[in-house]
Amino acid sequence: MKRRIEIAEVLKNPTLNESILVKGWVRAFRSNRFIALNDGSTINNIQVVVDFEKFPESLVKNIGFHACLAITGKLVESQGSGQAMEILAEEIEVLGSTNLETYPLQPKAQSMEFLREKAHLRMRTNTFSAVFRIRHAVAFAVNKYFNDKGYYYMHTPIITGSDAEGAGEMFHVTAFETNKAPLDENGEVDYKKDFFGKATNLTVSGQLQAEIGALALGKVYTFGPTFRAEKSNTSRHLAEFWMIEPEIAFADIHDDMDLAEDFSKYLINYILDNYPDDLKILNDRIAKMEQNMKKEERRPMGLIDTLRFVVDNDFERITYTEAINILRSSKPYKKGRFEYEVEWGKDLQSEHERWLVEKKFKKPVIVVDYPKDIKAFYMRMNDDDKTVAAMDVLFPGIGEVIGGSQREERLDFLQKRMAEMDIHEEELWWYTELRKFGGCPHAGFGMGFERMVLFITGMTNIRDVIPFPRTPGSAEF
RNA sequence: GCCUCAAUAGCUCAGUUGGUUAGAGCGGCGGACUGUUAAUCCGUAGGUCCAAGGUUCAAGUCCUUGUUGAGGCGCCA
Numbered sequence: 001m002k003r004r005i006e007i008a009e010v011l012k013n014p015t016l017n018e019s020i021l022v023k024g025w026v027r028a029f030r031s032n033r034f035i036a037l038n039d040g041s042t043i044n045n046i047q048v049v050v051d052f053e054k055f056p057e058s059l060v061k062n063i064g065f066h067a068c069l070a071i072t073g074k075l076v077e078s079q080g081s082g083q084a085m086e087i088l089a090e091e092i093e094v095l096g097s098t099n100l101e102t103y104p105l106q107p108k109a110q111s112m113e114f115l116r117e118k119a120h121l122r123m124r125t126n127t128f129s130a131v132f133r134i135r136h137a138v139a140f141a142v143n144k145y146f147n148d149k150g151y152y153y154m155h156t157p158i159i160t161g162s163d164a165e166g167a168g169e170m171f172h173v174t175a176f177e178t179n180k181a182p183l184d185e186n187g188e189v190d191y192k193k194d195f196f197g198k199a200t201n202l203t204v205s206g207q208l209q210a211e212i213g214a215l216a217l218g219k220v221y222t223f224g225p226t227f228r229a230e231k232s233n234t235s236r237h238l239a240e241f242w243m244i245e246p247e248i249a250f251a252d253i254h255d256d257m258d259l260a261e262d263f264s265k266y267l268i269n270y271i272l273d274n275y276p277d278d279l280k281i282l283n284d285r286i287a288k289m290e291q292n293m294k295k296e297e298r299r300p301m302g303l304i305d306t307l308r309f310v311v312d313n314d315f316e317r318i319t320y321t322e323a324i325n326i327l328r329s330s331k332p333y334k335k336g337r338f339e340y341e342v343e344w345g346k347d348l349q350s351e352h353e354r355w356l357v358e359k360k361f362k363k364p365v366i367v368v369d370y371p372k373d374i375k376a377f378y379m380r381m382n383d384d385d386k387t388v389a390a391m392d393v394l395f396p397g398i399g400e401v402i403g404g405s406q407r408e409e410r411l412d413f414l415q416k417r418m419a420e421m422d423i424h425e426e427e428l429w430w431y432t433e434l435r436k437f438g439g440c441p442h443a444g445f446g447m448g449f450e451r452m453v454l455f456i457t458g459m460t461n462i463r464d465v466i467p468f469p470r471t472p473g474s475a476e477f
Numbered sequence: 478g479c480c481u482c483a484a485u486a487g488c489u490c491a492g493u494u495g496g497u498u499a500g501a502g503c504g505g506c507g508g509a510c511u512g513u514u515a516a517u518c519c520g521u522a523g524g525u526c527c528a529a530g531g532u533u534c535a536a537g538u539c540c541u542u543g544u545u546g547a548g549g550c551g552c553c554a
Contacts, residue, residue, distance in 0.1 A: 030513045051511075065504090082514045102487085106504050108515065110488060113546065168553060205554090230552055231478065243554060339550090350550075392554095403554060448554030461547090473545090 002072060008041035014085055016075055022046060022087065023070045023095065025124060028107060029063050034080075035089075037069065043130050043277045047078065047086040055092060065107050066124055068096035112464055119468055119477045127285055130278035131457050131465055134271055138453050139223070141270035142244055145263060146221045151246060154213040154220040156206030161198050162427060169229035170201035171239075202227035207444060208378070208431055210247035211407060214442050215434055221246040223449070231472045235461040236398060238450060240470035247444035253380070253389035253406040256443035257317065257366050260393050260402050264364070264452070265311045271456050272307055279304055286458050299397075300362070303458035306396070309363065316361040319369045320348075320387065326360065327352055347374045350399060357394045364401075365394045377417045378431075379405040380441075391445070395455050404445020411435040 002021040024039030036045040072091040115122040175195035184190040191199040206222035213220035226243040283303040290298045340349040368391040379388035393402035408414045453465040463469035
């Protein structure tokens with residue numbers, strides 16, 4: 001019995017004129033003679049040449065789109081011009097045929113919305129196989145980057161007893177059966193009798209726990225699923241997404257920004273260096289799609305050129321106050337083109353961020369030192385007593401990919417902010433104890449993993465860079 | 478949560494001012510084809526026009542409600 005060789009290996013280290021065994025799915029069957037076979041190990045196919053008269057008609061009939069085949073044959077130099085080598089089929093076994101009268105996928109461009117409804121099949125397409133190979137690679141690069149720099153990967157809880165993380169609506173977790181939860185004397189659900197003895201939720205952020213790690217291990221990061229019950233209906237939000245949250249001791253906001261920029265560039269470079277073929281498929285797909293678009297709707301640069309440009313240039317760094325001033329002296333502001341007001345103390349709207357990133361600077365922008373009133377309680381107060389050491393990294397086409405801050409390490413400042421924002425210290429007693437016992441300056445950020453994958457793959461909807469998207473009203477598969 | 482748009486063949490779409498039997502390309506099916514590269518060529522089948530109600534002599538087309546999807550806003554990552 002011959003051992004199967006993966007197509008990636010065949011193409012990388014070809015053993016010409018030897019008989020080999022490959023297995024995979026049919027991407028195309030042309031001229032009753034040429035099979036393009038793909039096994040997922042690479043975006044590239046191997047061509048199999050079938051002398052159809054040598055095989056029974058019933059077998060040849062089963063070689064349809066996305067049928068699964070095992071093929072033994074001699075690997076030779078190709079006579080055709082589209083590929084370097086090909087396999088002359090000696091034996092063909094149909095492992096799984098496809099009934100094409102009912103199979104929904106077709107060998108042509110189909111809409112992202114349609115394919116999203118076929119999440120169990122869409123990974124077989126060129127676009128999605130490329131996206132999910134790259135998603136894997138970005139995840140690997142995240143771990144490699146931090147490991148190589150001496151960070152420890154820390155697993156923070158998925159179920160949390162704290163509802164004060166302040167990052168959005170939470171999904172409740174309970175072992176009670178619906179409508180059978182015991183009530184207390186006030187008629188409220190008595191969570192003391194629930195599994196954990198208290199009300200619990202799915203985590204919206206691992207940051208507060210990551211701070212525990214940073215203040216013991218020095219440098220840690222979390223990388224895990226995160227849940228937000230916001231009914232966000234946009235191409236940039238998911239109810240279940242993955243977040244990367246490094247947290248570092250003895251670091252200030254500038255170290256934090258340096259890390260965010262270096263880390264982002266590392267991830268992009270890792271894909272540019274290791275997945276050029278998948279990137280090219282995605283690059284060409286976008287170029288083709290944009291052929292029919294008006295010039296002003298097209299991207300200023302192709303996908304690969306955009307990624308190169310981002311890693312080759314410094315991110316723009318401006319303070320929130322500078323951003324406000326730049327916006328107020330901008331053409332669209334003067335001409336009244338912005339829908340929302342630009343005013344110190346108010347958060348930058350999407351349209352403002354987009355103008356700064358896409359029109360003014362044309363590259364990623366880090367905005368730092370936001371007004372304290374629009375930011376979370378744990379962010380470190382600046383000396384001006386008006387702003388906090390918080391930063392957002394904004395990317396073209398996506399907006400906020402990273403949000404971070406230097407954390408408030410001074411107990412009295414922290415307690416004051418918590419009181420102002422009505423956060424009870426009893427609930428976060430362990431968090432304030434980190435300041436009471438051996439605290440130190442520290443900082444960190446959260447990167448939306450899918451948003452980064454969105455940027456690197458050039459996809460336009462976040463639901464298309466996670467295998468099984470969870471959005472309001474949708475939890476199929 | 479708010480706003481806007483859309484839903485017609487398996488897919489992507491066209492369908493004029495409300496007017497005869499709802500069209501195309503791709504895909505499927507049948508056939509041809511021994512160097513194809515989104516193969517090509519010939520033939521063929523395929524429709525609850527999202528759902529319910531309404532206006533009208535007449536509705537794919539107009540109105541109401543609902544469902545689903547997309548986009549924008551807010552929230553954020």
